[in-house]
Amino acid sequence: MPSQPDDRHARTRVPIHPPIAARWSPRAFDPEATVTAEQLTALLEAARWAATWGHRQPVRYVVGVRADEAFTTIAGLLRRGNSYAHAAGALILVCADQGEDERTALYSAVDAGAAIANLSVEAVARGLIAHPMAGFDVDGASAAFALPEEVRPLAVVAVGSLGDYTRVAPEIAERDGRPRERLPLDQIVLNWSGAGFPKFPELGDDPVVE
Template sequence: MPEQPSDRLAVTQVPIHEHIAARWSPRAFDPEATLDHDDLVALLEAARWAATWGARQPVRFVVGCRGDATFTALAALLKRGNSYARAAGALILVCADEGTDEKTARYSGVDAGAAMANLAVEAVSRGLHAHPMAGFDALGAQQVFAIPDGIRPLAVVAVGTLGDYGQVTAEIAERDARPRERLPLAEIAFAGRWGSPAQL
C-alpha cells in the first residue's frame, strides 16, 4: 500500500458533495499507472459541459498522454517546481479564446476556471487526481503547438493516479502533508456591505 498523506478531506461547516470535499492537488503521481481512455474522455466531457457565459464555449484543450509527443512537449514547458507532473498519466493544457473585447476576455477566463473545476471533480469521482499548474512557459506553448493569436494558454492540468509518497522528495512529502486550509466563510462571504460577514 503506497504511503499517502492523511486528512485530505475538506473541513466544512455543513456537509458538501463527497467528491468536492475529497478534491485536492497532490504532487505525487504513480509513474506506472495508465490513464484509461474512457476516464480521459470523461474528464474532457465534464470540462466541456461546465457553465459558459452566453453559451460562447471559449475553452480549448491540448491533450497529451504519458509517452506521446504532446505529453513530452507539455512536460518540457513546465517550470522546474512542477517537474513532479511528468509522472502523471496525462497533461492537459487549458486555453481560452479571449475574443475581441475586454469583457469577452474576462469571461473566457471564468469559463476556463469552471471547466478545470468540473474536470477535477470528475477525476475524484473516478479515483483519480488533477493538479492545475500555472508554472509553465505560456509563450513556448503558443509556439510549440501553433496556438493562434487571441487564444491564451492559462494552465496545465496533470491528471493521474496518486503515487507513493515514500518515493518523492522530502520537500514534496512535507508540502502535501500540511493541513488543508481555506479562509473561513466570515472572511469571504459578505452581506449588506463589503466586509460585513453574511449571517451563515
C-alpha cells in the same frame, strides 16, 4: 512520511458533495498508472459542460498521454518546480479563446476556471487525482502547438493516480502533508441577503463529510 498523507478531506460546516470535499492537488503521481481514453473523455466532457458566459464556449484543450508527443512537449514546458508532473498519466493544456473584445477576454478566463473545476471533481469521482498548474512557458506552448493568436494558454492540469509519498522528494512530501486550510466563510461572505453576516455553524474537530 507515510505512503499517503493523512485524511485530506475538506472541513466544512455542513456536508458538501463528497468528490468536492475530497478534491485536493497532490504532487505525488504513480508513474506506472495509466489514464484510459474513457477516463480522459469523461474529464473533458465534464469540462465541456461547465458554465459558460453568453454560451461563448471559449475553452480549448491540448491533451497529452504519457510518452506521446503532446505529453512530452507539455512536460518540457513546465517550470522546474512542477517537474513532479512528469509522472502523471496525462497532461492537459487549458487555453481560452479571448475573442476580439475585453469582456470576452475576461470571461473566457472565468470559463476556463469553471472547466478546470469540473474536470478536477470528475477526476476525483473516478478515483483519479488532478493538479492544475500555472508554472509553464506560455509563449512556448503557443509556439509548440501553433495556437492562434487569440487562443491563450492559461494552465496545465496533470491527471493520474496517487503515488507513494515515500518515493517523492522530501519537500513535496512535507508540503502535501500540511493541514488543508481555507479562509472561514465569515471572512469571504460579505453579505447574505442584505442581512449582514449569517451565523455560520462552527467547525467541528473532524471533517464534515458523508
